Each structure stands twice: as C-alpha cells, then as structure tokens.
Amino acid sequence: MGAFKLGRMTFGSLFKKPATVRYPYETKPAPPGLKGQIAIDPAKCILCGMCERGCTTGCLTVDKGSRFWEIDRYRCVQCGYCITICPKECLSMLPSYAAAAPQKTSERFEVPEKPGRDDPKARERKAVQEAQERRGDVPAAEVQPVQVPPTAAEEARLEALDGTVTLKDHQVEDLLRLMDADRAAHVRNALGDLSAPR
Amino acid sequence: MGTASVIPFGPQHPVLPEPLHLDLVVEDEVVLEAMPQIGFVHRGLERLVRSKDYNQFLYVAERICGICAFGHSMGYAETVERLMGIEIPQRADYLRTIWHEMSRIHSHILWLGLAADAFGFESLFMHCWRLRERVLDLFEKTTGGRVIFSVCKVGGVQRDISPSQMSEILAVLDGLRDEYSQLVKTFLGDSSVYSRTAGIGAIPHKDAVELSMVGPFGRASGVNYDVRMLGHGAYGDLADFQPVLSTDCDCYARMEVRCAEVLQSIDIIAELASKIPAGDIMVPVKGNPAVDAEACNVLEQPRGECYYYAKGNGSKYLDRMRMRTPTSQNLAGMTLALKGCDLADVNMIILTIDPCVSCTER
Ligand code: SF4
Ligand code: SF4
Numbered sequence: 001m002g003a004f005k006l007g008r009m010t011f012g013s014l015f016k017k018p019a020t021v022r023y024p025y026e027t028k029p030a031p032p033g034l035k036g037q038i039a040i041d042p043a044k045c046i047l048c049g050m051c052e053r054g055c056t057t058g059c060l061t062v063d064k065g066s067r068f069w070e071i072d073r074y075r076c077v078q079c080g081y082c083i084t085i086c087p088k089e090c091l092s093m094l095p096s097y098a099a100a101a102p103q104k105t106s107e108r109f110e111v112p113e114k115p116g117r118d119d120p121k122a123r124e125r126k127a128v129q130e131a132q133e134r135r136g137d138v139p140a141a142e143v144q145p146v147q148v149p150p151t152a153a154e155e156a157r158l159e160a161l162d163g164t165v166t167l168k169d170h171q172v173e174d175l176l177r178l179m180d181a182d183r184a185a186h187v188r189n190a191l192g193d194l195s196a197p198r
Numbered sequence: 199m200g201t202a203s204v205i206p207f208g209p210q211h212p213v214l215p216e217p218l219h220l221d222l223v224v225e226d227e228v229v230l231e232a233m234p235q236i237g238f239v240h241r242g243l244e245r246l247v248r249s250k251d252y253n254q255f256l257y258v259a260e261r262i263c264g265i266c267a268f269g270h271s272m273g274y275a276e277t278v279e280r281l282m283g284i285e286i287p288q289r290a291d292y293l294r295t296i297w298h299e300m301s302r303i304h305s306h307i308l309w310l311g312l313a314a315d316a317f318g319f320e321s322l323f324m325h326c327w328r329l330r331e332r333v334l335d336l337f338e339k340t341t342g343g344r345v346i347f348s349v350c351k352v353g354g355v356q357r358d359i360s361p362s363q364m365s366e367i368l369a370v371l372d373g374l375r376d377e378y379s380q381l382v383k384t385f386l387g388d389s390s391v392y393s394r395t396a397g398i399g400a401i402p403h404k405d406a407v408e409l410s411m412v413g414p415f416g417r418a419s420g421v422n423y424d425v426r427m428l429g430h431g432a433y434g435d436l437a438d439f440q441p442v443l444s445t446d447c448d449c450y451a452r453m454e455v456r457c458a459e460v461l462q463s464i465d466i467i468a469e470l471a472s473k474i475p476a477g478d479i480m481v482p483v484k485g486n487p488a489v490d491a492e493a494c495n496v497l498e499q500p501r502g503e504c505y506y507y508a509k510g511n512g513s514k515y516l517d518r519m520r521m522r523t524p525t526s527q528n529l530a531g532m533t534l535a536l537k538g539c540d541l542a543d544v545n546m547i548i549l550t551i552d553p554c555v556s557c558t559e560r
Contacts (some may be wrong), residue, residue: 009377010321019328033357035342045537056254079257079348080356093342134482135253 034095035078040069042111044090050131051082051091061106070108071192073098087131205541209238213316216555224541230392232536232544233527240559252278252487254350262521263557264345265308266499268301270557271350272334273497274519276431277506278352280493280530281516287478288412292470294393295432296367297341297349298497299463299470305331305370305500306414306456307321307378310385311554313453316549317394322384327380327545329374330333336367354480364471371464382457395449399535402447404476411531413502413524414459415551418451420446423430425498432470439466449543452550472526486514499524501552523557 021028032034047069047075059075060082083091096187202225209217217238223231243262247255256278260271271296311326334344340359341347349356359367361508385391401411406419416423424441426433433439442458444451487510495506502524511517528551535547 006319006322006325009325009380031339031342033342034338035348038234038504047493054254056250056257077257077346078343081254081348084351084356133484140432140551148521171310 030095032095035080036074036080036096037073037078037098038071038108039092039094041070041090041092042069042109044088045069045109045111046088046114046127047111048087048124048128048131050085050087050128055082056086067111067113069111070106072104072106074104085131085135087127119171126183199348200519202230204385208542211545213312213549214553215312216553217546218553218555220536220544222541222544227541229536229539229541229544232533236321236529236555236559238492238559240557242296243560244521247516253483253514255516255519256350256352257348258348259519260346260348262560263554264299265305265554266501266557267346268297268304268343268350269348269497269499270521272298273495273499273504273506273521275352276348277493277495277508277519278495278516280354280488280495281487281491282483282510282512284353284481284483286354286481287404288475289358289477290479292474293355293359293479294350294374296359296467296474297337297347298334298469300333300367300469302331302463302500303374303460304462307333307547309500310381310453310455313549314385314391314534316545317391319384319388319391322381325377325381329378332370332374336370336518339363340367351480353483356480358479364474368471369466371467375461375464378460381463385453385457385538389406392450392545394546395453395550396446398450399539399550400446401531401535403445406447406531409530409534410527411502412527413499413552414442414452414455415524416503417441417529418455419447420445425496425503428496432498435473436466436469440500449546449550452506456552486510486512487516490511499557501525501557502527503556504557521557521560523560524553524555525558527553528553529558554555 015108047062047064047067049064052060052062053074056079057075057077059072060071063070078093080093083093202223205222205224207220207222208214208218217236219235221233221235222229223233243258246258250258252352252432256271259274259356260267262270278284286334307326311323311330314320314322314326337347338344340363341349341357343349401409401419402419406416406421411419411421412415412423420443422438422441422443427439427441428437429436442452442455442462446454487508487511489510491510493508497504498505504524507518507520507521508516509518532548532551532553535543535551539547
C-alpha cells in the first residue's frame with residue numbers, strides 16, 4: 001500500500017503526444033469500413049421496394065410511379081440491413097457521415113428507365129421472387145378490394161349534380177344517406193339472389 | 199440518537215450514469231434501508247418484437263444497452279438460431295466471441311473509470327477512458343461502429359476480421375496490457391483507493407447465493423458461476439477457463455474481480471485468435487420459427503448472466519422475446535449491501551454492482 005501509485009503514468013503523460021485531437025481543427029481519418037451513410041447506385045435499382053419494406057426504421061421511400069428512391073438520413077441508423085436484402089446489390093455503405101444541416105430533409109435519387117429487350121416487369125418480378133425465396137418470405141396474398149358498382153339511381157343523381165349545384169350541409173347529408181340506403185339495398189339484393197332458398 | 203429521515207437519491211445524480219432512484223432511510227448518517235425504484239427509461243422494446251420481423255429485431259436488441267450492445271445482439275441471434283435449429287459456422291462463433299470479449303474489456307475499463315470518478319480520483323478516471331478509447335478504435339476498424347456494430351446477424355456475422363486486422367487487435371491489446379497493469383496497481387495498491395473501498399458494502403457468500411447474484415458482483419462474494427465456464431460456442435474450445443473469484447465480498451473485491459477479468463479477456467482473445475478456423479462466416483437463413491417453438495439461452499454479459507427467451511408463432515414475427523438482465527438480478531443484493539452503510543459510501547456501493555438500468559428496463 002502507498003499513495004502516488006499513478007505518479008509514473010501521470011508524469012510520463014507530460015512528455016507524450018496528447019491522446020486527443022484538436023477537434024474541429026483536426027479530425028481523425030475514417031477507417032475504410034466505417035458505417036457512415038447509405039449510398040445508392042440508381043442505375044442498378046429496379047425500384048422493387050424490398051429495401052423500403054425491410055428497413056428497420058422505415059426511412060426509405062421507393063416510388064415506382066415517379067421513379068425515385070428516397071432516404072431520410074436523419075432516421076437511418078446505419079444498420080445496413082437494406083444492403084443485405086437488396087436483390088440488385090445497388091446499396092452500399094460509405095465511410096463518411098452525412099453532414100449536419102439546419103433542416104431535416106430527405107434525399108431523393110431519380111432512377112433512370114432501363115433500356116433492354118426483355119420485359120423489365122418480368123425481370124423485376126423474378127428478382128423480387130428470388131430475393132424473397134432467399135429470405136424465406138412468403139409473398140403477401142394479393143387482396144382484391146370488393147367492388148360494388150354504383151346503382152342506377154346513384155349515377156343519375158351524380159349526373160344531375162355534375163358540378164353545377166352548390167349544396168348546403170344538410171343537403172349533402174341527406175344525399176349521402178340516400179346513397180347509403182341505395183347501396184345497402186343493392187347489397188341486400190345481391191345477397192338475396194345468392195341466399196334465396198331454391 | 200437522531201430520527202430517521204428519507205433522502206431521495208437519483209435518478210439524476212452525478213455519480214450515476216443511469217437513472218436509478220433510491221429512497222434512503224437514514225439515521226445518524228447511517229442507511230437503515232434502501233428502496234430502489236426504476237422505470238425512468240422504459241422504452242417497450244420487448245413489445246416491438248411483434249412489429250419487427252426476427253431479422254429486424256436484432257437491430258432493436260442491440261440498442262437495448264449502449265455498453266453491452268454487442269452482447270445483446272449476440273444473445274438474441276443465438277436464441278433465434280436455437281429457435282430455428284440453425285447451426286452457424288465455427289468461424290462466426292469465434293468472431294462473435296472475440297468481439298464480445300472486447301466489449302467486456304471496454305465495459306470493465308469504463309466501469310473502472312467511473313469507479314475512480316466516484317471516489318474522486320479524476321486522473322485515474324481519465325487514464326482509464328484513454329485506454330478504453332483504443333478498444334473502441336479497434337471496434338471502429340473491424341466492425342464500422344464504435345458502440346453499436348450491427349455486425350451480428352441471425353445465421354452468423356456480417357463482417358470478417360482479416361488476418362492483418364487480427365494481428366492489429368492482438369498488438370493493441372498487448373500494448374494495452376502493459377499500461378493497464380499500471381492502472382491496476384493504482385486501483386489495488388493505492389492507500390486512498392483502499393480506504394474508500396475495503397470493507398465497504400460487504401455481502402457474505404451465503405446471502406449472495408440466496409439472492410442469486412450474478413456476474414463480477416456475485417463472484418466477488420465467492421459465487422462460483424460464470425456462464426463462460428459452461429463452454430457454449432467458442433468458449434468450449436478454450437484450453438482452460440476458471441472464473442475469477444474473490445472471497446473478500448466488499449467493494450474492493452468487486453474492483454479486484456473486474457481488474458482481473460480484463461486481463462483474462464485479453465488472454466481469451468489471444469487464444470481464440472490463434473485457434474480461429476477458416477471458413478464461412480454465415481449460413482443462409484430460410485423460413486420462419488415454427489408455431490409454439492421455444493428457445494432459451496444464457497450469455498455472460500460484462501455485468502453477469504443474461505437470460506434470453508424467445509417463442510415463435512409460425513410467422514416472421516416472434517410471439518415473445520424476453521430478457522432477464524444481470525442488473526435486475528443484482529438489485530436485491532445492492533439493497534442488502536446498502537443496509538447499514540455510511541451515507542458517504544452509498545455512491546460507491548451502487549457503482550460496484552455496475553447498474554445498467556437501460557438493460558433492465560428495455
Ligand atoms: S431493394 Fe435495391 S433494387 Fe429494390 S428498390 Fe431498394 S435499392 Fe432498388
Ligand atoms: S441502414 Fe438500416 S435504417 Fe438505414 S436505410 Fe438501411 S435498413 Fe434503413
């Protein structure tokens with residue numbers, strides 16, 4: 001036992017280089033494998049949306065119609081899961097952090113149309129299917145919304161309206177009630193046909 | 199003779215890195231009773247298992263705690279692998295164990311720094327954290343992250359450690375061992391440190407066993423239990439593994455155990471690095487956990503045994519994911535250690551269980 005056990009190390013530190021760097025004037029070099037930010041190669045992307053569905057934090061948006069791929073870098077946690085599930089291997093991790101900004105915005109990348117002889121839709125479906133098989137996913141069953149055709153009375157009323165009348169609130173409500181009744185009657189009729197005793 | 203009064207301690211207290219609240223019943227500066235209360239950082243992470251699929255939940259699991267992050271992702275991945283009957287390549291097992299032992303080194307050095315801070319030895323605190331930084335740099339180089347690595351996955355690991363990186367790890371840890379030994383000399387040999395820790399907050403072996411204390415806290419009271427000695431995964435290939443024990447049962451003993459465990463972890467890493475087999479680092483994972491399949495798993499976190507339980511329901515979402523963390527096991531022991539102690543020793547005693555309230559509350 002005794003005091004000043006740390007003396008050697010403490011005095012030794014006086015003559016050594018500092019253990020810290022003078023941030024922000026100096027920064028440490030980033031190691032090559034650093035998880036900095038997600039990058040995309042839009043030329044390879046087929047907008048299949050696998051990354052959007054798989055993303056742990058829900059920070060990706062893939063819009064097939066407008067052909068863009070969007071990332072909210074402020075919500076991304078750099079887990080890298082999207083990289084592992086992308087069927088086209090177009091995502092990667094860059095070893096530099098996204099810069100801070102005064103406003104939270106999403107970064108949007110336009111995805112160009114791919115030229116090619118074969119049907120791009122079929123290729124994409126195949127890629128999705130392969131990736132789902134790799135992950136062991138069961139594709140969600142396609143759910144068909146039930147379609148109830150408008151009744152004749154409804155159509156006639158809508159035609160009569162056709163943007164020319166201004167309705168008061170209670171009139172709108174009346175109209176809606178009537179339309180509901182019409183629809184209900186229609187469904188009842190349809191069911192009646194089916195369930196009528198033979 | 200004074201009258202007993204209640205002093206609130208925490209959840210915001212300079213010595214506590216985590217939000218733990220204690221109601222201390224104090225009379226004449228002596229603590230008669232301590233009533234812990236938690237619940238300040240509950241985040242409902244276990245519930246999330248129903249809305250994140252079993253692959254995504256791994257990234258949630260590793261965010262349970264900022265210090266044993268890798269341990270939680272490893273424990274979770276192992277549990278799901280048992281649930282689905284997946285055998286992972288041996289190399290992946292070794293890599294996981296190496297990272298896990300490195301996490302133990304950084305966790306224990308962090309704790310030693312905090313302990314130094316708690317008894318007012320600021321330069322010792324700074325030196326501890328300076329050394330810890332080197333381990334974090336190794337993490338950054340091998341996994342890409344300093345605290346949260348996201349390197350584990352169900353079925354293996356995402357990244358490999360190349361031979362050059364492995365030799366760098368060994369060289370850095372070897373350099374660390376030298377400087378670290380000087381710090382240990384201060385922790386265990388300095389008279390001021392000794393007078394703040396020796397004989398404080400003792401828990402006899404019998405009580406420690408009865409209260410099922412785990413981890414370095416239990417081992418300092420002579421509880422001969424360390425999950426690593428069960429020989430799961432790569433631990434089974436170690437030539438010899440003996441838990442670090444002490445029989446002094448006080449704060450000094452807990453410090454002693456943690457000091458020795460860092461050196462033990464450096465040895466384990468060196469041994470595993472010399473034995474690591476070549477080969478794949480992951481296997482493809484297909485399908486979902488079966489309906490009503492159950493699996494459990496134990497893992498030695500830096501703070502002690504952590505227990506994992508998972509239940510499948512046939513879909514890609516798990517039905518239940520439960521963890522019992524070392525701190526929840528040790529809270530009972532802590533209240534016992536606080537009984538009858540001096541008010542000035544409360545912070546030291548609380549710190550020696552190394553409470554991780556974020557793990558406990560999830
Ligand atoms: S998973 Fe890959 S290919 Fe599919 S939309 Fe995302 S980035 Fe594009
Ligand atoms: S790295 Fe993780 S959080 Fe970020 S976009 Fe990919 S899946 Fe989402």
